[in-house]
Amino acid sequence: MYTVGIDLGATFVKMGLVDDKGKVCFRRKIETPSSLNKAFLIDAIINNIRDIIKVSGKKVSGVGIGVPGPVDSKKGIVHYFPNIKGWKEVPLKSILKKKLSLDLELDNDVNAITLGEFVFGAGKYCDNLVCITLGTGVGGGIIIDGKLYRGGSMAAGEIGHMPINEIGPKCNCGGIACLERYIGNRYILERAKNAFGGNITLETLTSLAKSGNKKAVAIWTDVAEKLAVALVGIVNLLNPDKIIIGGGVSKAGSLILNPLKRQIKARAMKDQAKHVKIVLAKLSADAGIIGASLLTHS
Numbered sequence: 001m002y003t004v005g006i007d008l009g010a011t012f013v014k015m016g017l018v019d020d021k022g023k024v025c026f027r028r029k030i031e032t033p034s035s036l037n038k039a040f041l042i043d044a045i046i047n048n049i050r051d052i053i054k055v056s057g058k059k060v061s062g063v064g065i066g067v068p069g070p071v072d073s074k075k076g077i078v079h080y081f082p083n084i085k086g087w088k089e090v091p092l093k094s095i096l097k098k099k100l101s102l103d104l105e106l107d108n109d110v111n112a113i114t115l116g117e118f119v120f121g122a123g124k125y126c127d128n129l130v131c132i133t134l135g136t137g138v139g140g141g142i143i144i145d146g147k148l149y150r151g152g153s154m155a156a157g158e159i160g161h162m163p164i165n166e167i168g169p170k171c172n173c174g175g176i177a178c179l180e181r182y183i184g185n186r187y188i189l190e191r192a193k194n195a196f197g198g199n200i201t202l203e204t205l206t207s208l209a210k211s212g213n214k215k216a217v218a219i220w221t222d223v224a225e226k227l228a229v230a231l232v233g234i235v236n237l238l239n240p241d242k243i244i245i246g247g248g249v250s251k252a253g254s255l256i257l258n259p260l261k262r263q264i265k266a267r268a269m270k271d272q273a274k275h276v277k278i279v280l281a282k283l284s285a286d287a288g289i290i291g292a293s294l295l296t297h298s
């Protein structure tokens with residue numbers, strides 16, 4: 001059985017035909033510059049789905065779409081799309097269903113990634129897990145008793161907007177001292193710029209830390225410790241089997257993982273801390289496509 005997974009990103013739409021073992025066997029990519037309009041993007045998605053099915057010659061059972069930002073997965077409405085002008089409250093599911101006679105589901109991209117890790121990645125055989133994506137934004141997805149937990153209005157999992165202090169910097173979401181305001185890409189890079197007196201990339205910051213640079217190690221340790229404050233609460237509250245760390249920032253690997261594990265062991269309640277495993281995500285760049293392809297079965 002094959003499904004099409006679509007990772008609707010702010011700079012690219014990545015699409016792939018995914019088999020029942022989670023292998024991406026056919027790909028398409030559409031650029032999404034900010035000049036792109038809504039109707040053109042929707043047409044491009046439809047044409048590429050048709051093309052993937054035609055050229056691959058496979059029987060496709062459905063299409064799953066992961067969208068950055070808030071969606072109503074029940075009604076199939078995308079509330080907004082960061083990069084595309086005029087994209088507000090778009091009933092994407094019904095628009096696409098009219099043109100394609102296929103089973104079609106959509107959800108936010110972190111929920112899709114979480115499903116991907118749960119079925120084919122680092123969360124295999126775990127019924128209770130939390131998946132965190134570290135990047136420009138800090139996202140989260142939750143699996144409880146083997147099912148994606150979406151919450152009362154389909155908006156659960158916003159780990160990046162958990163406050164980690166009573167007072168602190170204001171966040172775009174309207175909150176104060178949200179985790180993302182401390183460990184989102186932009187803020188890590190700001191701190192690196194202050195420490196090194198010039199712009200450096202996350203990759204450079206990681207390689208400096210790996211070669212023992214104390215200032216770089218201190219930045220990564222601080223990122224891990226801030227993340228730990230939120231995750232200790234999650235470990236105590238949800239008692240997950242695993243916490244999976246993914247996203248671009250997770251390439252820092254053990255620089256984040258080791259202090260994170262230390263903090264959770266020291267601060268979380270004993271039973272929960274002993275039970276939980278903190279691991280890196282496995283699906284890397286294809287996580288969005290593979291996860292989205294699973295939405296039609298979830």
Ligand SMILES: [Zn+2]
Binds near residue numbers: 161162171180
């Ligand atoms: Zn926030």
